[in-house]
Amino acid sequence: MSVSGFPAATPAPGPTVRSVRDELHGDLLEVSMGPHHPSTHGVFRMVATLDGETVTRLKPVFGYLHRNHEKIGENTTYLSSMPYTDRLDYLCSMTNNWAYALAVERLSGQAVPERAEYLRVILAELTRLLNHTCLAGFLLQDSGASGTPLMYAFREREKILDLFESLSGSRMMCNFQRFGGCRTDATPAWLGAAGALADGYGRFLDEFEELLTGNEILMARTQGVGRLPAALAVSAGVTGPVLRASGVDYDLRKVDGYGAYPRFAFRVPLGAHGDVYDRYMVRVLEMRESIGILREALRTIPDGPVMDPKAKIRGFRAKPGEVYSRIEGPKGEIGFYLISEGGPNPYRYRVRPPSLINLTILEDLCLGHTIADTVVILGSIDIVLGEVDR
Amino acid sequence: METAEEIRDRILARFPGAAVAVVANPGPGAQHSLLLGAAQAAEIARFLRDDPGLRLDFCSNVTGVDWLDREVAEAARPAAPDPAGAPAKGAEAKATRLQPGFLEVVYHLYSVALKHGPVVLRLRTGNRKDEVTLPSLTPIWRSCEFQEREVFDLFGVTFAGHPDLRRILMWDEFKDHPMRKDYVEPDDYEWEPTPHGDLLPKARRHYPAAAKEAPAP
Numbered sequence: 377m378s379v380s381g382f383p384a385a386t387p388a389p390g391p392t393v394r395s396v397r398d399e400l401h402g403d404l405l406e407v408s409m410g411p412h413h414p415s416t417h418g419v420f421r422m423v424a425t426l427d428g429e430t431v432t433r434l435k436p437v438f439g440y441l442h443r444n445h446e447k448i449g450e451n452t453t454y455l456s457s458m459p460y461t462d463r464l465d466y467l468c469s470m471t472n473n474w475a476y477a478l479a480v481e482r483l484s485g486q487a488v489p490e491r492a493e494y495l496r497v498i499l500a501e502l503t504r505l506l507n508h509t510c511l512a513g514f515l516l517q518d519s520g521a522s523g524t525p526l527m528y529a530f531r532e533r534e535k536i537l538d539l540f541e542s543l544s545g546s547r548m549m550c551n552f553q554r555f556g557g558c559r560t561d562a563t564p565a566w567l568g569a570a571g572a573l574a575d576g577y578g579r580f581l582d583e584f585e586e587l588l589t590g591n592e593i594l595m596a597r598t599q600g601v602g603r604l605p606a607a608l609a610v611s612a613g614v615t616g617p618v619l620r621a622s623g624v625d626y627d628l629r630k631v632d633g634y635g636a637y638p639r640f641a642f643r644v645p646l647g648a649h650g651d652v653y654d655r656y657m658v659r660v661l662e663m664r665e666s667i668g669i670l671r672e673a674l675r676t677i678p679d680g681p682v683m684d685p686k687a688k689i690r691g692f693r694a695k696p697g698e699v700y701s702r703i704e705g706p707k708g709e710i711g712f713y714l715i716s717e718g719g720p721n722p723y724r725y726r727v728r729p730p731s732l733i734n735l736t737i738l739e740d741l742c743l744g745h746t747i748a749d750t751v752v753i754l755g756s757i758d759i760v761l762g763e764v765d766r
Numbered sequence: 767m768e769t770a771e772e773i774r775d776r777i778l779a780r781f782p783g784a785a786v787a788v789v790a791n792p793g794p795g796a797q798h799s800l801l802l803g804a805a806q807a808a809e810i811a812r813f814l815r816d817d818p819g820l821r822l823d824f825c826s827n828v829t830g831v832d833w834l835d836r837e838v839a840e841a842a843r844p845a846a847p848d849p850a851g852a853p854a855k856g857a858e859a860k861a862t863r864l865q866p867g868f869l870e871v872v873y874h875l876y877s878v879a880l881k882h883g884p885v886v887l888r889l890r891t892g893n894r895k896d897e898v899t900l901p902s903l904t905p906i907w908r909s910c911e912f913q914e915r916e917v918f919d920l921f922g923v924t925f926a927g928h929p930d931l932r933r934i935l936m937w938d939e940f941k942d943h944p945m946r947k948d949y950v951e952p953d954d955y956e957w958e959p960t961p962h963g964d965l966l967p968k969a970r971r972h973y974p975a976a977a978k979e980a981p982a983p
Contacts, residue, residue, distance in 0.1 A: 439935035444920075444944055485794035610823050610878050613909025626824075626878045697793020700827060700874045700884055711827055713872070716793070728827040728874075736912050765935060 404432065407747065411440050415518055415751040418761030422738075422750060429746040434739045438732075441765035449725030454480055454555065454692050457725065462549040464710075464727060465763040467507050470499040470540070471705040473553035478634065479701035479712035480555045484694040487684055492557035493636040494677040498570060499540075499552070500635075500703075501666040501673070505577060506536045507706035508617075508659040511758050515656055516588065518755040519597045525588065532580050535573055542566060556687025567674055574670040581663060589660070598652035602741040602753035605650065612736045616708025617662060618757055621647035621654040628704035635703075639676075640669045652756040693720055700728075707731055707758050727766060731759040767882040770798035773820070777810055780817075784810060789888060799872070799886035807889055808901045808927070814875065814885065815906055822875040822885055825907035828914060830921035831870040832894070832947045837862045867894045869923050873903065873910075891923060894946075902928035920945035 410421035419440035425433035445464065449457045461476045462469035474496050481488060488496075513529025537547040543566055544550040544559070552559050562570075588594055604614070609622045619626055627644045629637040645661035647654030694716035702711035708730030715724035734757050741757075742750045768776070770788045777786050777800075785803025802810055814822045839862055869891045876883030891898045902925035904910040914925045915934040922943035925931055933940065942949055 439933075439937070442935040446920075447945060482795045483793055608908070611908040612911075613825060613907065615826075624878060626881075631881050695793060697791050697795070699793055699795040699797060700886070701795075702826065709826060711874075713827060713829055713874070715831065724829075724831050726827070726829040728829075732912060732916075733909055736909060 409747075409750070411437075416754065417514065417759060418764075420754075420759070420761055420764070422754070424742070424747060424750060426747055429748075431742045431745055431747060431750060434742045434750065436735055436738050438735075438761065438764050441761050443766070445727065445766040446725050449727075450722060453720045454694065454722065455689060457722075458553070459549065459551045461727075462551055463762055464729070464766065465705070465707060465731065465760045466548055467510060467760060468503045468706050469548060469550045470503045470552060471703065472710060473550065474500060474635075475701070475703045475705065475710045476712050477553035477555055478703060479699055479714050480692075480694065482701045483697060483699045483714050483716055484555065484692075486556045486687055488557055489681050489684055490636075490678050491561075491680045492682040492684075494673050495558050495562055495682060496553065497636045497640070498562075498670060498673050498677070499543075501670045502536050502539065502570070502573075504666045504706045505663055505670075506533050507758075508663050509533055511659060511755075512584065512588075512656060515598075515652075515752065515755045516594065518751045519594065521594075525584075528580075528584060528587075532577070539566070539570055539573065542569075554683065554687070554689060555692060556689075557681070557683035559683075561682045567677065571671065571674045574667050574674065577667050578664065581660065581667075585660060589657070594656075595653060597749075597752060598656060598756075600649070601652045601745060601749050602756060603649060603651045604737060604741060608737060608740060609650070612740075613733045614708070614737060615730050615734070616705070616758075617658045618655055618708065618734055620644065621658040622650035623647055628702060628709060632702070636673070640672050642666075642669050652752055655756040691720070693718060694722070698724075702728065705730060707760070707763075708734055727763075729763045729766060731757075731761075731763040732766075735759060735764065768820070770800055770885070773814075773885060774800060776817070776819075777813065780813055781806060781810060786810070797884060797886055799888050801888045801890065804889055804891075804900050807887075808903065808906065811873075811887065811903050811906045814887075820885070821877045821879045822883065823907075824876045824878045824883075825873055825903065825909050826876050826884070827872075827874040828903075828910050828917065829872050830917040830923055830945065831872060832921060832945065833867050833870060834894075834947050835867040836865050838865045868892065869894055869898060869921055871900055871914075871917055871923055875907075898922055899924045899926050901926055902931075904928050919943070922946065 405426045407424045407426055408421060409424060410416040411419040421437040423435045423437060424431050445460060448460060458473060458476060461472040464472050509529045509532050513526040516525035540550055541547045543562055544552040604622045606622045606624050609619050610624060623646050625644055625646055630644060642665040645658050647658050696716055696718045698715040700711060700713045702709045709728065710730055711728035713726035714722045717723045738754065738757065741753045774786050774788055777784060784806045787801045789799045789801050791798050814820055871889045873887040875885040875887065889900045891900060900923055902914055904914055905927060912934060914928055915931060917923050918925060918931055919933040919936055920943055
């Protein structure tokens with residue numbers, strides 16, 4: 377049969393002819409998502425093999441932001457590495473600073489005054505609020521709710537960034553912690569502003585949850601998607617909210633009890649299904665606990681110095697030895713492994729990046745889901761490429 | 767939480783004659799580590815994971831350390847009796863010997879089930895050049911997958927038994943291992959051949975006078 381004016385298409389002779397049906401149902405398609413793709417939260421690439429729309433294989437490719445942070449850390453003094461830790465997970469510079477300061481303090485046996493411990497808890501919980509708020513906004517952005525939820529989230533983020541700016545001088549690259557305390561003290565006005573933010577944050581969360589938590593579209597896109605079994609999560613070294621969404625009770629604020637955390641009562645929210653929705657809910661509930669910790673810490677913060685007067689800042693040298701120290705960052709366990717030989721630089725400076733290690737299970741989560749779901753799953757793992765690539 | 771010595775004894779009770787030694791850590795944290803021989807490391811790691819008293823189910827951190835050749839002062843131990851009967855050189859306490867360099871892989875283990883840790887494992891390669899193969903612990907802890915790839919990429923330790931040992935941060939064509947202490951960054955590592963580079967010699971042939979001004983490619 378021919379369309380008028382055109383000759384009928386005759387199949388070429390030989391055995392190479394295949395019907396259209398075979399081509400549709402037989403071939404796998406390899407899609408390279410990224411490195412420049414808005415859903416990858418940075419320069420990140422997923423090489424996905426698709427059967428139709430279903431993912432049958434997925435390999436993450438990264439390293440585009442690699443600058444050998446660890447080598448830089450080995451070639452500079454202990455103090456000079458502090459600003460570099462801001463650039464790891466650039467949403468959470470305060471917890472990165474704390475993790476690094478704590479590692480050096482444990483390496484050298486440095487004590488920290490009480491007020492600084494409280495201030496660190498306050499700043500870490502503000503960072504947790506900031507990170508989880510942004511992440512909830514990004515999750516909805518990834519699942520197609522373009523714009524509005526992200527703007528709501530970023531409106532609250534700005535308030536926290538204003539607090540960071542007035543305390544440390546910088547919105548994101550805070551460079552605030554020192555070995556033996558904090559760089560500057562918080563004024564009563566600052567503590568009051570932080571208290572006002574903590575008081576108002578619950579209302580924002582109520583509003584956010586009213587829009588989203590029971591939202592049918594959000595539930596349809598996230599429930600049952602990207603399930604992570606608890607055994608795999610532990611074996612793969614997954615930490616933070618992703619681990620707890622799978623029902624594993626492992627929060628370093630409770631387990632290690634570092635800093636002033638043993639003095640605060642808070643609960644550790646756990647998920648039951650380990651899917652994307654649980655990871656969202658765990659973060660929302662963690663924010664509510666963070667508000668409680670914040671208010672308690674702001675109410676009970678003691679007076680005193682924020683810097684140990686015996687601490688040595690310039691010309692700091694650690695005694696020979698090594699230490700691995702970790703804290704509960706918003707994304708998971710951020711740790712530092714330092715080897716000192718007594719010199720002004722660490723002999724070995726290693727960052728344990730939670731974002732990178734949480735990516736180990738990305739392929740397991742995506743297999744069998746559609747390519748559109750990989751975007752939501754990746755968003756729910758919560759990575760920052762500055763930390764993955766280092 | 768058991769001390770490193772107790773864990774060593776427990777390993778030796780389970781694997782008699784295994785190469786296990788405690789490496790002391792003089793720092794205030796006193797995180798002593800266990801140095802395992804490469805031959806039985808995977809079995810011992812599996813034992814540490816599954817033993818009901820330890821249950822180290824969470825391998826948090828895997829990293830490499832590059833130790834160069836170094837001169838170490840010989841400990842002022844009493845001179846060993848010389849089999850040839852030569853006089854012992856006990857007076858020369860300042861003798862140094864060359865300790866050959868090696869690459870070290872450090873694992874920090876915790877228990878999520880029992881909430882204790884860390885237990886630090888160390889594996890060492892024979893040298894820094896050709897004996898750089900160690901057993902992979904990825905079959906035991908999945909979290910080693912990317913981190914061992916990183917050690918392979920940046921330090922050049924080859925992990926036998928790793929399911930997918932490729933470079934992870936550097937690009938695949940990269941040759942060296944940047945985290946090694948003696949790594950020298952090439953001046954032109956971003957250089958890549960372009961048509962321009964091929965055209966310059968041709969231009970030199972066509973315009974010999976201009977060749978003196980053209981910079982060497």
